Amino acid sequence: MEGSIASRARLPRATQMAVATLDTNSRMRRPPREHMQPSSPFHQLVVTLATRKWFLLAVALLGGILAGLAGLTRPVLFEATTQVIIDAPSTGNPGGTALVQDSLDSSIDDHLTMLSSQAHLRRVLVALRKAQDADAAGKNGVSAVPPAAGSFVSNLLNRIWSQDKPAAGSPEAAEAADAAELKTLRNGMRVGQELRSRVITIGFTDASPARAALIANTFAQVYIEDLVQKRRASDQHELESLVAGLPQVQKDLVEATDRLETYRLTHGAVDQGAANNAANETAELGRQIFLSKANLSASESRLSHIEDLRKAGAPVSAIAEEIGSPVLTDLMARQPAAANGDPGSAITLEMEQAIAHIAAEANVYRAQVAALEDRKRVLDAAVADTASQLSGLRALEPQVAIVTQHYNELLGRQQDLIRRIAAPSPGVAVLSTAWPPSNPKTLSPIFLIPPGMIVFGLMGAVFVLIRNNFNQTLRSEAEAEAELGIPCIGLLPKVSGLHARQLRHLVLGQQNSPFSRAATSLLVTAAPTQGRGQPPHIILVTSSIQDEGKTELAWSLALAATRLGGKVLFLDLDRKDVRLTNEFRGEFSTVKAHNSFGDYVSERCTLQDAITRMPEIGIDLMAAPAPSDDLLTLLSTVDKSQFTDELLSVYDVVIMNGPLGLGGPETRLLKRWADAVLFAVRWDRTRRSIARGVLESLRGGGSVAVPVGSVLTQVNLKRHGGYRVGDNADLLLAKV
Template identity: 25%
Template sequence: MRQESTLKFRTMRVGDAPVEDDSDDEIDLRAIISKLWRGRWIIIISTLFAGLIGFFLTSQYEATYTARTKVMFDIDQANVVDVGQSVVRIDDTLENQVEILQSTTLIERVIGELNLLENPAFNSSLRPPRETLGTRIRGIFSMPDGVKEVLRDVGLMSPPPAPPDAAEAAALLRLQIISQIRNSLKLSPIWDTKVIEIGYTAGDRNLAARVANTFAQQYITDQLEAKLEATREATTWLSNRVEELRQRVQDAEEAVEAARAELAADAGQSLEITQAQIEAQNAGLSIARNDLSLAQATYGRLRDAVDAGRDFGAINEFRASPLIQTYRASEDTLMSQQTALGDTVDEDHPARVRLAQQLSDVRENLQREAERIVEGARIEVAVQTDRVASLEAELDELEILARGQSQDTIRIRQLEREAEASRAVYENFLGRLKETTEQEALQTADARILSPAEVPLGPDAARARRTQLLSLILGAMAGVGLIFLIDLLNNTFRAPDQLEQLTGLPYLGALPSAGRRLHRRDVVTQFRTSPKSALAEAVRSLRTSILFSKVDEPPRTVMFTSSVPREGKSTTSMLVAMTSRQMGKSAVIIDCDLRLPSLARLLPDEGREQGLLSVLDGTATMDDAIYHDEETGLDVLMTVPSEPRSNINAADILSSRKFHEIVAELKARYDLVIFDTPPSLVVADAKILSRLVDAVVYVVRWDSTPRGAVQEGIKELQSVGAPLIGVSFTMLNEARAARYSYDGYSYYRGRYKDYYVS
């Protein structure tokens, strides 16, 4: 049951969409290698042919010579004086030097140095005409001048272009020479060094060496000139810059002096003098204020003493006055006299009255003198007050003047700082200018020639080897492409999985080819005499696959058919029947090809006159019509050549009730009834007979039957509901099949076909 279910699961109708398989997206390297190995002779022949073409092409090459010189570039040296960020430094990386070496400017220097415009190797107009393979081919296929004139007259060919003028021709020639030199120049920086190898290829060995050496020399000269030019430009720039800075310093200093003069003119004196005056004024004001305070204290003390009537002798200012001292002395004298008279005379005594009057006068004088001293103290306070006010006013004026002078001084200091900065930059640039001027006379190139180019001893073989190698590679690629093209154009079946995928039917097995020139009878004889051969094992495997296609009800009537004639279905039918006989099962073969019966030619001719047609028309019995082969033990019901077949309709006979009765009788007698039918695409017999059998085996000749024929034949049978159980290969070349199907049945069968053969 499991085998039957498997076969049923894998069966589908032709034309149905195939089931997607993830394995199709994978690249099968073994299949590709196997395919290339099968076509190895195509690759070898294609490679050899391309190699011969490459050898012929290289034989037409002119001998060329390559001269090489090496230049070391010291990228650590500075190229120009670095003036901040103002002067750009020359980029001195090795890659840029390679670009300089192949620049148009340097090539033109080489052209001028060697006068290559007058060299025939570069100026084609100076070379004599030389006949080459290309010129010979163009001469053979070129049109005569008369034909060209006619074509130009009718407008089918454009007239030749007008020749360029002398200047344009010279420019074009120079461009051609530049392009030729650039194409022949090879620059190779040596890895992890500062060395560049300059190579030049030419047809003249001496010319190659001269051009290579001239390139190196002109490169060094151009580099030195570039450095000198850069230094000159830097010097010019620095000179202009120094002059600008000098003028700027002069303008700044003049601005400072002008500001100072303006300040002196406005203030009449400097800020320092004003500040000294302020300091002196502050000192005088402090003294005046102290004096004022002292005067105020003295005045208050004297005023209080006078108002309080104190003793003037106790106060220094009063005591210091001579008048007050005199008045006090007179008062003391008068008071003494009054005291003396008081004891002797009365109060009304004229002497006492006179003395009292004198004492009153003295006291009034003393009071007036004290008032005068107090007034003097008051006046002193007023004077000191005015003095302080005057000093404060003068100090305010000086402070106002100092503030104005300070603002002007700040502006002057700003101008001084700007002048100092301009002077510093000016001095810096002036120093750099002197350094640059001195360096201009000391410039040296950053590169030197390590080894000059020598005259080559022999021609280059690299180009020829490269061409030959390329031709071999292209030949091998063409061979590989041809192999894949042939494989894509193949329209036959070579692999079991290919047959299953395109037909949608299970693969039952394959019968190997017994030999190229063996007849069917020889194949049957070989099968019978060699029961352990690969063919015998393949037939037994096919019979097993047929029987196990339906495990519960093994088919008892089996039909073999194919798409076109000569696919081996008759031989396959006989071999399967012989295998059944060998395994103890009775089997009979019905040759249903009534038009061209093949089994009659396969079996020995014993002059039989009765066959299938005789049974159908009732002139013979079944036992009389069945042929029994003594050697093979086969029973065959066939159409013999002596039976009349000219007026028969095979389709009517095979669909008749009598034929159905014959099939039923044979089915009752034998364990296995095999139908050998005509091709399904040639006649309709196979479609008619498919309704009478339990199983249909579709036979495909290996690497012979077109795919379209197989698909169309199966479609024809499926249209009538034929019980197709699978497909089988016939006449399979096991050696070739092992190469085409490296991992399938044919591969292992081909490799181990002789394992059990004695």
């Protein structure tokens, strides 16, 4: 009988069935294509974010909602502002405009620093507490001291941790309260200069408009009062020092005046006019002495020259010319006409008289010079005495004047200090007081929604990019080929909640559906020679771990093989993933076999006894071995050709749903039974390292060259199409 144990042992194998490999399967044997990267990093960024657009939109909406809720929970804050103006510095020096501006800038910086100082904050806090105590007696007004601001979470934590805080009334509690109130004042305070003017704005932000205005005005008032007190104290201290030094200055003035009067009484009164006359007379005497000496010198020079001429025997005419006497000149003119007289003796006599006259003039000048010099010596002595008296007087008079001026300045300063103490000027005045504001400072919650959406959207984008960078799964055919080193022959779309009848309807009932086209394409690629009149084919389907769509892929291939018109056997060797197989057996089987693959290869039954018929879908099922049968033992001890030849003599396509690759070496042994091996890789789920490890072990099984290809299973076509990788997903998404 055909298929009996005896006949299986005796009958020879038909030669046409001994086909070990299919060299015509070019796609299964082609080298893996290179992993195609996006054209640019920006394109890759856009594609990555586009695939997660709904996630990013959800995160952005969540950020907007949280920002809006945060805005609603925030208290509405109002800012009240008061302005003070600094007195302009004096401009006494016309060329010192730059110095005046520098002085003003320095003064403004000093005021800003003092307004923001911790000491000023403490003074403001004391003033606010006094105002609060004054208003506490039966009044329902606004509290002057601002409450310590805090969020709901911080207040809740403060209540939870209240047992760790110091007891109320203790110094530590008082210090903590002061620190909290000072922190609130500092956080709500705003001090700044208005552009380049002399105006300083003091603002305070609080939930109560009235309290904000009160605190802002208190800031300015306390500061001005403190400046007034400091100025008054400084002026008072200066006045006390001045009053203490006045008696000594007055004493110095009296002593200087006494010395001056004593000197005047001792040396007499010196008339400045007499001193001037003496000086003028001295100058006149000097001029006269100079003229007399000049005349004396001229006379002596003439006498000396005349004597030289006479000694040299010069002519009478030359001597007469030197003497310059008109009488002598006349005698010289008449000498040639005298006949009887003695004109030579007359000329000689006249010459002697002229020389004697010149000598007499010289003596007169000499006597005059001597008299004038005697007069000058007397006058010089008088002038020296007058100068001595004047110098002593002038040395004492400035001392008296200086002491008098200093004393008068001190008296004037005393009067000025008394006036300033009575009406002190702080140098700062209130320009405008703060009024309770009507418009809140805080933004409306609706304005916080866009920033919240943007921030959360950016955070979501960063999360997506980081997650995508560390993603170790496979999400495209080119990526699978590049990482695994084997061809990727296609993909199988994802179907949620897949069951047996639905899978049959998808593959056989909706032949133009993406799922049916994908399954048929995978079958034709794995067994390209399959069809009537062609050699039969055994296809092993395996995967690395469970829940990778291996069983769905195997049943899809079996259903697609029925469309080719041949007999199809589904050989189930997976004892873990049995849900879908049991559904097919329960839905479509007519007679259920009680034997399994273990019984068949152990020759405990015939092939027909191990087959469960499913004529409605045209598939025969051979169940997995019983738990008592060790699949590894069965595969390693039997002659595989004995059973494969018998299976291929009956069936055109045998789909083996193999065990998991990580389960043991059974898959490597089953590889020798198959003409092609399909390795199921779950899209965006299977880790690359696990898949590579299983494939390495699968390649090491035996020396028979069996083509191995990978298949991406449970592919989300819409998401996969969003990656713009340009593989079979684009073809499956196209409508037929």
